[in-house]
Amino acid sequence: MSSSPTADDRFQRGLEVLDQIGGPNGRAVVNSLADIAPDLGRFVVEFGYGDIYSRPGLTLKQRQIITIAALTALGHAAPQLRWHIDGGLTVGLTPAEVVETIIQVGVYAGFPAALNAITVARAAFADRPEAGNPVSESDIRPEETGEERYQRGLAKLDEVDGDAAEHIFAALADTAPDLARYIVEFAFGDVYSRTGLDLKTRELATVAACTALGTAGPQLRVHLHGLLNVGGTREEAIEAIIQLGGYAGFPAALNAITAAREVFAARE
Template sequence: MTAAVTPADTRYRRGLELLTTVGGAAGAGFENGLADIAPGLARLTVEFAYGDVYDRPGLTLAQRQLINVAALTAMGTAAPQLRFHIDGALNVGVTPAEIVETIIHMSVYAGIPAALNGIAAAKLAFADHTDLADPVTTVAEPGDETARERYERGLEALGRIDGEAGEQVIAFTQVIAPDLGRYIIEFAFADVYSRPVLDLKTRELATVAACTALGTAAPQLRVHLHSLLNVGGTREEAVEAITQMAVYAGFPAALNGITAAREVFAARDAEAAAH
């Protein structure tokens, strides 16, 4: 007599299939590494992270892997897992250049040391994939652009991407730290956001994931939830990115992210109703 398949078995099988798709041989052998000490944690990871969260609609596997790379780079506390998800990104069709750009983008939100550590992990991963294309992205020099022109280009990008929420951030800095506001405009928006390879929606999904995972940037998370919606992202995509962070940064971080999302969605609904 054939044993009945339980819901837990279904979640496990679905999760193991997705884990293998993402992780390849490392994913298939994931449980073996924990079998001697925490087999329960291995099964919970397969069932919850992959059987439940990864199986949800709303984001592609490539998007899910890029936001993992962003969040783990920003957190800076999980180098082996960052390496695993860089490999996972490659396994589901993300290009080396997209991975590198996602890590560079994190220099704005988690600092240059975090980005340098992320690049070190990517370099090791790429070395094990000898068939990869060159990940180096060449950015055209702005020619004879003046400091004023760079500033104006960044200011235009900030207004287009962050809208009023971003402009309020810059206004806030003017009272005590106007140079900080200028650096945000020039470095974050004129330099980093203007780089090729990643579209603005991907950049904002990565930013929402990172700010959620960091757990220390609620005002900035609200700004970038607005930004994601401004550049064509949906509320569903925002919620999916935040929900996924429950796996990597814990439920408190995800719950705080959802609180921020609720506030942003309500504000946009109120604004729409007023018009």
Template sequence: MTSESHEDRFSRGLEILRRIGGLNFDEPINALAETSADLSRFTVEYPYGDVLSRPGLDLPLRQLCTVSMLLADGSAQPQLKFHIAGFLNAGGEPNAIVELLFVSVAILGFPATVNAVGIVRSVFAERELAFQPIEPVTGDGAGRGATGQDMLHRLAGGDWQDYFDRFATAAPDLAQLSIDFAFGEALARDGLEHKVKLLAIVAMLASSGNRSDALRLHLAGALANGVTREEIIELFIQLSVYRGFPAALNAFSVARSVFALGVQPLQVDIPTSVDTESRGDRLERGKALLAKSSAASGDAVVRSFDDIAPDLGRMIVEHSYGEVFSRKGIDLKTRELSACAALAAIGSATTETPLRVHINAALNVGASRDEIIETLVNLTAYSGYPATQQAIRIAAEEFAKSNPSSRPRSEESE
């Protein structure tokens, strides 16, 4: 490609952009050209003309990988919407986009996933797409430990035992929870082709940053389960477009070490868990805790996803509240304050709404406004002032909604 002219690369890129962008495909680059004609040209030449036009991955699969990368970004909602629509324009099936959200639950967590549900809804609505919601799973969920072990063997490679052992002393049941929920539920679904799921996992991890250990193991799993070295290389070249060259170079560094070892069979010796309670038990406990902390109906949370995938709502209530927040190690107020700190520290667009939810939940379970403020102010040295200022602004807005006449003590003393 180095001997090609700008015009050749631009023309090829424009054709790929047309396939992805559909009607008015050139509107964003024309708007950009009003400010920077060069950047507008670069945006077509390199991402579309140099990368997405490469033959190593077909266009629908590339688009699904792009969506995976943007889900991990957390603050690129307009681009995420464009590329979800672009996946459909390139011939992708709507069900695949929804199934990708379950991979996101396991790898990225619920805030990124739930935020994406609203974007998926808007894309489907704008296309007047008659989407049939993904059917919820059946059964009582008692066999998820065995399912998780099976899925671990189908998706993973390398020394997972060493990976689990490094945190087992501090959190002995975290490995089991990872197998039971992440592999046994979120990743165990069969709505995505095997290669697509493997590449999506790798794309999310490589895009998240600072996930080298998990990325290394999932790359080993991808190679052991049918993904080629060439496909991984194509994925990481594409990563340079949507998450930047630093992320791509770091991913290539990890990949190089994995490629050097060749195919690595899975090494793990975690006993299969024997479930002592059903999904219904976990769900009811989650509903009770959600009502206590957020004064919210668990049934309403589940039903809010009925048009896309009811299991997403069920997982939020059953796993987040019925299995994690209900643990006995710390009290509920401390859990809510730690949730506020975590969401504020991330500081992405996907965490703004959950931060509002958990600020109010902290108030509901006995945290004072001053305790919430001090929890957030404590982030300044670790997340920077802009992230902290944004979190405090959100907290102030939520305080005003609940009682406009009441302010934190720090304000009252001024």
């Protein structure tokens, strides 16, 4: 009979993952806690990396996308966001993918959160010029009419969320129909239609952002459906939420699991 892993097993496994993500400076943050809260440093390694990051349900690149999205949405963790942007580059994300993730989260957390995250990303890229150019080919279509943009948004919304467009318009028709149109034109016509990330990755980032925000339960349910609609699995959804327990806290993760349970039941 195999025995359960010990704390030392978890700690060593966590250090290995931490080194994969953080490279030569991966342990600096943990070491910096030695004089005031060494047990907190150990918890970060054992739980955050030994237990969570080492789980097989997502790749390290996916986990870094999820963490960058969540920390961007939270808006108050610039040092941790910087560390995870660096970590994303180390495990194979391109600067353009990092920027695209931040743009995606801007739809849900707002432009100030996105602008603050871009400031953090700019500093990370300046220190890692070998990672490449953060500016991908522009997806903006200056010659496009408003109606063409709107129709592209409707088509993308239908691809991601199915009949969500009908619910959006029904909910806003009597109070703010222009808001519904902006959701279609901007969120889906402009942002979701960009080529920098595939739809599954966009939905993973969105689930992470809505979980971290903690105030977007209905939208989280819509995007859990969306993740499943574009090729994500229930296991990936659950893994993303479990990971957020370490970054947005257990209450946020528990609320998101409740939302996921409802979504899964509705699809059966």
